[in-house]
Amino acid sequence: DSGVTQTPKHLITATGQRVTLRCSPRSGDLSVYWYQQSLDQGLQFLIQYYNGEERAKGNILERFSAQQFPDLHSELNLSSLELGDSALYFCASSSRSGGYNEQFFGPGTRLTVL
Amino acid sequence: QKEVEQDPGPLSVPEGAIVSLNCTYSNSAFQYFMWYRQYSRKGPELLMYTYSSGNKEDGRFTAQVDKSSKYISLFIRDSQPSDSATYLCAMSSGSGNTGKLIFGQGTTLQVKP
Numbered sequence: 001d002s003g004v005t006q007t008p009k010h011l012i013t014a015t016g017q018r019v020t021l022r023c024s025p026r027s028g029d030l031s032v033y034w035y036q037q038s039l040d041q042g043l044q045f046l047i048q049y050y051n052g053e054e055r056a057k058g059n060i061l062e063r064f065s066a067q068q069f070p071d072l073h074s075e076l077n078l079s080s081l082e083l084g085d086s087a088l089y090f091c092a093s094s095s096r097s098g099g100y101n102e103q104f105f106g107p108g109t110r111l112t113v114l
Numbered sequence: 115q116k117e118v119e120q121d122p123g124p125l126s127v128p129e130g131a132i133v134s135l136n137c138t139y140s141n142s143a144f145q146y147f148m149w150y151r152q153y154s155r156k157g158p159e160l161l162m163y164t165y166s167s168g169n170k171e172d173g174r175f176t177a178q179v180d181k182s183s184k185y186i187s188l189f190i191r192d193s194q195p196s197d198s199a200t201y202l203c204a205m206s207s208g209s210g211n212t213g214k215l216i217f218g219q220g221t222t223l224q225v226k227p
Binding site: 002004031043044045050055092096098099101104108 | 146150155156157158160163165202206208209211212213215216218219220
């Protein structure tokens with residue numbers, strides 16, 4: 001158990017809908033990262049927050065947004081869902097923002113868009 | 115072309131074999147190199163971490179980084195069925211005050227008893 005929790009574990013929804021994925025980092029970690037894992041693209045970095053502020057953005061679609069709250073949990077919002085958004089979404093946390101710091105991954109949320 | 119290339123396999127070996135997993139990369143700014151192991155339907159977990167070029171050994175696992183060739187490797191000695199998983203290489207430059215990781219596609223390994 002990495003100490004990172006993600007809810008829900010599974011999500012099945014329809015095209016055009018909006019969903020919210022939730023992540024609670026390890027106790028004491030200030031950085032939260034979101035990654036998307038699909039069969040064709042592998043594990044891709046989406047966005048990072050550090051202590052409530054956006055720190056880095058990857059290939060995140062405009063339909064996707066995220067935030068980190070004062071209690072450090074983070075939410076990833078996916079809207080106008082398309083079939084191609086079906087994937088595993090992982091959250092990871094670490095103690096610092098830059099340099100090297102071990103990222104601990106949560107169990108993931110499996111999103112299926114029908 | 116992807117920043118990090120990794121042969122997805124699958125790779126099947128008999129128990130006790132030496133396994134070699136590799137990644138190549140194009141971004142010379144990468145200086146932190148990691149190997150993650152991911153079991154089916156689980157999140158990735160850190161296996162090995164290496165800074166810059168060189169070798170690092172931890173039990174049956176050895177990680178090698180050759181920055182001049184932009185090539186990293188993970189060796190698993192005396193492989194066990196419990197090593198069956200997907201192995202992901204990951205890299206970071208550490209710059210820009212972010213530790214975002216760039217991953218390879220992952221190599222699926224099966225160790226047969």
